[in-house]
Amino acid sequence: MTREAFERDLRRLADDVVQMGRRAGEAIHRAVEALQKRDVALAGQIIAEDDAIDAAHLELEQRCLRLLATQQPMAGDLRAIASVFAITIDLERMADHAEGISRAVKRLGSAPLVKPLVDIPHMEARIQEMLRETLEALRTHDAKRAARAAKMDDVVDELRNRVLHDLLDIMIKDPQTVPRALELLIVARHLERAADHLTNVDERIVYMVTGEMRELNV
Amino acid sequence: MDRRYRFRRGKDRGMAFLTFLCTIAVLIPLFLVLGFLVRTGASALNWDFFTRIPGAAGEPGGGMANAIAGTLLLIGLAGLFGIPVGVLGGTFLAEYPNTRLSQLTRFTADVMNGIPSIVMGLFAYVLIVLPMRHFSALSGGVALGVMLIPTVMRTTEEIIRLVPQSVREAALALGIPTWKTTVRVVIPTAAAGIVTGIMVGLARIAGETAPLLFTAFGNRFWNWNILKPVAALPLQIFAYAISPFDDWHRQAWAGALVLVTIVLIVNVAARVAAGRQVKLR
Amino acid sequence: MVQVMEVPRVDRQAAALIDHTTGIQADQVHAWFDRLHALRGISMSIAERKITAIIGPSGCGKSTFLRCLNRMHELVPGARVSGKVVMDGQDIYTPGVDPVQVRRRVGMVFQKPNPFPTMSIYENVAAGLTLAGEGDRRRRDEVVEQSLRAAALWDEVKDRLHKPGTSLSGGQQQRLCIARALAVSPEVLLMDEPASALDPASTLRIEELARELAKDITIVIVTHNMQQAARVSDFTGFFLDGQLIEFGATNDIFTRPQDRRTEDYITGRFG
Numbered sequence: 001m002t003r004e005a006f007e008r009d010l011r012r013l014a015d016d017v018v019q020m021g022r023r024a025g026e027a028i029h030r031a032v033e034a035l036q037k038r039d040v041a042l043a044g045q046i047i048a049e050d051d052a053i054d055a056a057h058l059e060l061e062q063r064c065l066r067l068l069a070t071q072q073p074m075a076g077d078l079r080a081i082a083s084v085f086a087i088t089i090d091l092e093r094m095a096d097h098a099e100g101i102s103r104a105v106k107r108l109g110s111a112p113l114v115k116p117l118v119d120i121p122h123m124e125a126r127i128q129e130m131l132r133e134t135l136e137a138l139r140t141h142d143a144k145r146a147a148r149a150a151k152m153d154d155v156v157d158e159l160r161n162r163v164l165h166d167l168l169d170i171m172i173k174d175p176q177t178v179p180r181a182l183e184l185l186i187v188a189r190h191l192e193r194a195a196d197h198l199t200n201v202d203e204r205i206v207y208m209v210t211g212e213m214r215e216l217n218v
Numbered sequence: 219m220d221r222r223y224r225f226r227r228g229k230d231r232g233m234a235f236l237t238f239l240c241t242i243a244v245l246i247p248l249f250l251v252l253g254f255l256v257r258t259g260a261s262a263l264n265w266d267f268f269t270r271i272p273g274a275a276g277e278p279g280g281g282m283a284n285a286i287a288g289t290l291l292l293i294g295l296a297g298l299f300g301i302p303v304g305v306l307g308g309t310f311l312a313e314y315p316n317t318r319l320s321q322l323t324r325f326t327a328d329v330m331n332g333i334p335s336i337v338m339g340l341f342a343y344v345l346i347v348l349p350m351r352h353f354s355a356l357s358g359g360v361a362l363g364v365m366l367i368p369t370v371m372r373t374t375e376e377i378i379r380l381v382p383q384s385v386r387e388a389a390l391a392l393g394i395p396t397w398k399t400t401v402r403v404v405i406p407t408a409a410a411g412i413v414t415g416i417m418v419g420l421a422r423i424a425g426e427t428a429p430l431l432f433t434a435f436g437n438r439f440w441n442w443n444i445l446k447p448v449a450a451l452p453l454q455i456f457a458y459a460i461s462p463f464d465d466w467h468r469q470a471w472a473g474a475l476v477l478v479t480i481v482l483i484v485n486v487a488a489r490v491a492a493g494r495q496v497k498l499r
Numbered sequence: 500m501v502q503v504m505e506v507p508r509v510d511r512q513a514a515a516l517i518d519h520t521t522g523i524q525a526d527q528v529h530a531w532f533d534r535l536h537a538l539r540g541i542s543m544s545i546a547e548r549k550i551t552a553i554i555g556p557s558g559c560g561k562s563t564f565l566r567c568l569n570r571m572h573e574l575v576p577g578a579r580v581s582g583k584v585v586m587d588g589q590d591i592y593t594p595g596v597d598p599v600q601v602r603r604r605v606g607m608v609f610q611k612p613n614p615f616p617t618m619s620i621y622e623n624v625a626a627g628l629t630l631a632g633e634g635d636r637r638r639r640d641e642v643v644e645q646s647l648r649a650a651a652l653w654d655e656v657k658d659r660l661h662k663p664g665t666s667l668s669g670g671q672q673q674r675l676c677i678a679r680a681l682a683v684s685p686e687v688l689l690m691d692e693p694a695s696a697l698d699p700a701s702t703l704r705i706e707e708l709a710r711e712l713a714k715d716i717t718i719v720i721v722t723h724n725m726q727q728a729a730r731v732s733d734f735t736g737f738f739l740d741g742q743l744i745e746f747g748a749t750n751d752i753f754t755r756p757q758d759r760r761t762e763d764y765i766t767g768r769f770g
Contacts, residue, residue, distance in 0.1 A: 003767050072726055074753050074765040211755025316576075384613040388676070391571060392627040392683060393603025402630055406617050496616040496665075 006071050010080060013063060017084050017091070018135050020056050021201075024091045025131040027053065027098035028194055032124040034105045035187060036117055043102035050099040057092035061085060076208075083208035087138075090197040090204075097190040097197075104183045104190075114170050114177045114184065123159045123191045126152055130198045137202070143209040150202035150216035156195040163188040255478060259471035267472055272438050272454070278465040282473050284440050285454035288355070289480070291442070292434060292450055293420055295359025300366030301416055305405075307367070308374025308412075313400060315379075324375075327368035338365050339429030347433060355441070355448035358434030362423045369422060373415025377408045380498040410495035417488035421481045427452035451477045512648035513681065513715040520686050520716045521587045522547035523568060528582035530563050530572055537563045539741045540582070545687075545734075550709060550718045552732035552749065554725060556764065560741040561721045565689050568719065569605035570598040586686065603627075606685035610692040612672035614664030614679070621660040623675055627683035642682050650678035651708050670701025677708065688712065690720040694727065706731045725765060729753045737761045 027046055034042040064085040067073065073081055133149035136142070167181045167188075199217045207213050266281045273280030307327075311320050342361035347353055381404050389399040405412070430436070435447040436457060451473055458470035523545040530538035538560045545551045553561045566572040567580050570591060583590045591601045614623045622629070624643045633639060643660070647653040652674040656667070664675055673693060680688060690709065694702035709718055709731055722728050728735055729749060736746040737758075745752065745761045756762045763769055 006767075074725065074729070074767075075756050075762050077766045078754060382613075384609060384611060385615060387571070387609060388613040388615065388679075389626070389630075390574060391569065391602055391607035391609075392630075392679065393599050393601075394627070394630050395599050396574075398630055403615060403626075407615070409617070498616075 003071075006067075006073075006077075009063075009067060009071075010077065013060070013067070013081070013084055014138070016056075016060060016063075017087055018139055020053070020060065020088060020091050021131060021135045021138070023053055023056070024094040024098065025128060025135075027095050028101070028124065028127060028191070031098040031101035031105070032121060032187075032191075034102060035108075036121065038105075038108075038110060040106050040109060043105040046102040047099050047106075050095055053095040054092060057088045060088045064088075079208045079211060083204040086204050087201050090200045094194045094197045097194040100190045101187050104186050108180060108183050111180055114181045115166060119159045119163045119166070120184070120188060120191065123156050123163075123188065123195075126156050126159070127191060127195050127198070130156075130195060134198055134201055134205070137205050141205075141209050143206045146202040146205035146209075147214075147216060150199040153195045153199045153217070156192055160188050160192040252478070255471060255475040258468070259473075259475035262465075262468040262472035263475070267469065271440060271449075275461070276463060280469075282449075282451065282454055282469065282476070284437065285449040285451045285473065286476060288434070288437070288441075288449040289424060289451040289477070291355055291444075291448060292358050292362055292430070293424055295355060295444065296362035296366050296423055297416070297420060299360055299363030300370060300419070303363075304367045304370025304416070304419070305374050305412060308371040308376075309378055309400060309405065311371065311375040312378035323371075327371050330364075330368045331372075334428070335365060335426050336428035336431070339431055339433055342429065343432045350445070353433060353435035353447040355434055355444040355446065358430050358448065358450065359444070361429035361433045362426060365423050365426065365429065366419045369419035370412075370416055373418065374408075374412050377411030377415065377495075377498075378404060380411070381407050382498060407496060407498075410491050410493075411498075413491040414488045414495065417484050417491060421484040421488065424481055424484065425452055425477055427456055451480075512645045513712050515645050516642070516649060516681050516684050517686075517715045518684060520547060522717060523687060523719075524583075524585040525564075525568070526583040526585065528564065528567055528580065528584060530560070530567055530581075531579045532575065533577040537741050538567065541738075541743050543736055543743055543746055545717060545719055547717050548713060548715070549733040550713045550720060550731055551734045551736065552728035553719065553721045553736050553738060554723070554728050554764075555738035556769070557723070559738040561738045562691055563741075564738070565607075565691055565719060565721050568687070569607055569689055570601045571607065573598065603631075603683055604685055605687045605689060606680035606683065607689040607691065608673070608676050608680055608693050611696050612669060612676050614667075614672050614675050616663075616665055618664055619661045620656050620664050620667070620675060623664040624678045624682050626679060631683075643678075646678040646682040647675075649681050649712065650674045651704065651711075652678055668701075670697050670704060673697060673701070673705060674708065677705075677712075681712075685716070687717045687719065690718065692721055692723060695723065702727070725753075737764060739764070 027049065030042060031046050033039070034046065064081050067081050068078075071077075130149050130152045133145055133152070137145035137149060164185065167185050171178050171181045196217065203214060203216050206216070264281075266279060267283075268281060268286065269283050270279070270281035271284045272282070307323065311324060314320050338361050341364065342357045346357035346360055350357075385407055386399055386404060389403045390396065394403070430450050430453050434450050434453065436453040437447045437449040439449075441448050455470045455473040455477065458466040458473065461467070525541055525543045525545070528538055528541040529536070541560075541564055553564065555561050563572060568584060570580075572578050572580055580592065582592070584592055586604070589596075614620075615626060618626060621643055624646050625633075625639050628639055628642060644653060644657075647656060652671060655671060656662075656675075659666075664672065667675060673696075677688075677693075693709075694705045697705065706727060709720065712718060713733075720728075720732065722731075732749045734747065735749045735752045737744045737752065737756075737760075739760055745756060745758045747757075752761065753765060756765060
């Protein structure tokens with residue numbers, strides 16, 4: 001069979017991207033967990049581990065460049081490698097948002113939360129669902145699945161609006177709560193941006209499979 | 219290991235030496251003949267030999283000037299008949315190699331190559347001498363010319379075949395008609411090789427004696443009229459050799475030397491022409 | 500430090516030589532070598548003043564198709580063509596059309612450079628004119644210079660026009676052949692793997708030259724080098740087993756081909 005080594009490299013590339021996606025997703029999950037448990041140590045850990053994810057992104061980029069230079073990929077292969085290149089950037093940003101959430105957790109310290117956490121965990125759950133679908137779509141080259149995953153971003157946006165609304169109410173009623181409320185708002189914003197990055201990934205997946213560039217971030 | 223290598227090297231050297239000996243063996247007769255000719259013939263080579271015609275029987279002196287001229291005339295006539303037919307025929311064979319006509323032509327040429335030269339002479343005798351009622355240089359030229367055709371045709375065919383198809387394609391793709399491609403591109407490309415073939419053919423017929431016996435017939439005097447018999451070196455050599463006169467014997471050797479020299483010169487010229495042939499592979 | 504390669508500046512001399520160019524419409528072209536059905540119903544539109552590339556594995560019929568465009572295929576004993584090839588509104592296979600005239604209108608450059616071995620550089624370029632009876636010496640000189648300029652070769656040979664054509668390097672010989680083809684002012688230029696016998700630097704020069712020439716003349720190029728097709732052409736046709744599988748804008752063919760077989764070939768999965 002021709003291009004065995006190349007095929008192997010492509011498969012490994014795909015596997016490693018999925019792996020990186022899982023790590024980014026885990027970082028988000030643990031960050032929100034740290035918030036719920038008020039676990040500052042955990043937050044510190046997540047911040048430290050972000051470096052490793054950055055390194056993983058760079059390594060994947062390098063591999064993509066090497067394949068582009070040495071294998072002259074065309075058509076589907078070319079789209080795949082170009083997509084992986086872009087996807088790792090979005091995944092790295094996702095992980096950065098997890099880091100951002102962890103910094104907020106550290107800043108909150110042990111101060112009491114201004115409201116019980118309801119929507120934020122929901123957002124996180126939605127994001128995990130999006131991530132699962134997205135990674136599965138990536139693994140199986142399923143453009144339809146990726147498009148469906150992207151749609152879930154609407155829910156996350158909706159939840160973020162609710163959080164904003166609730167927190168505004170609280171902040172107006174009691175200005176003392178503003179610093180703590182703002183941290184929660186920041187967390188919600190990080191989660192919303194993480195979901196946006198996932199829709200970018202979904203767009204890349206659609207392009208990789210069909211060759212069409214479609215805006216899914218409506 | 220080393221012993222096996224040395225044995226192989228020894229065997230290699232031995233074989234090379236053997237081949238060298240065989241080469242010498244081939245060259246020896248050639249040099250013997252040449253040497254013999256030079257030794258016996260050179261003495262009779264003088265200015266008279268090249269400028270005077272034969273004297274009366276028994277009288278010493280005289281030369282073979284008319285025979286030398288006659289041989290050159292006959293070669294010229296033969297070329298006139300044989301070269302165009304040979305070159306054009308060879309070109310036809312090369313360009314249309316698989317038609318029935320070309321297969322027949324090729325076969326005929328090969329057979330003609332094998333026909334004894336005296337039969338060629340008889341052919342010219344019947345064709346030209348009989349209707350004309352006398353011998354002539356023309357008939358001699360025709361006989362030699364017909365002998366020239368197969369050689370020239372085959373070598374022309376070979377060399378034209380060697381012209382790569384890419385040369386033809388280049389010309390055709392320019393919108394040059396097929397016939398023009400053949401005449402203005404292919405043949406010039408093969409020109410030197412064709413000339414070589416012609417020279418080799420001429421060298422061959424220069425020394426033919428039998429076809430001239432009943433065609434050119436020989437002549438003791440100067441003659442430039444192609445409708446009359448003409449002297450030729452091979453004929454003159456033959457006539458002198460069977461004569462009882464010593465002086466004529468010596469002149470025969472000289473004649474043979476001159477003839478061989480002519481053939482040698484033509485062959486060398488052929489080599490030079492071959493060297494100027496554009497490399498076709 | 501990246502070394503920038505010296506690429507010759509190409510003069511627009513091609514415009515001076517080419518007074519007319521046209522696209523080509525192939526309609527259900529079939530071709531045979533005796534019994535062998537080499538081309539099966541090729542229908543393709545070759546755009547004017549663009550480079551159209553034809554790619555495909557060995558034996559797929561791409562060279563055969565090219566030779567149908569200038570009526571060279573029928574020169575092979577036993578070869579046959581059917582279908583229409585329309586240039587300027589006229590089918591070149593209409594009975595009564597002189598194939599020699601067609602070949603004058605459609606020039607061709609071959610895989611292995613083939614300058615005439617007995618001719619000088621000047622004579623090579625002028626061959627198309629000389630052998631057609633163009634007698635005017637000045638006109639010939641003019642055309643030779645224009646052609647050599649158009650082929651980006653003038654500066655390199657202008658001082659040795661009377662040296663043999665074969666004394667040039669491979670890349671130069673190929674440009675000489677291009678000049679020779681241009682000298683008869685063709686309407687279309689066909690290139691059959693023009694760079695496959697050349698080193699990489701010469702290859703890129705030929706490609707650059709093709710792009711420059713395409714401003715004035717329609718070019719069809721057959722290549723087995725996909726990257727070359729991608730670099731050089733505006734449109735690409737993929738041939739397989741004598742059929743045209745897919746045809747489209749080069750960009751589309753190489754980033755998202757529609758047919759699975761095209762994709763497999765382009766990504767090197769076969770052929």
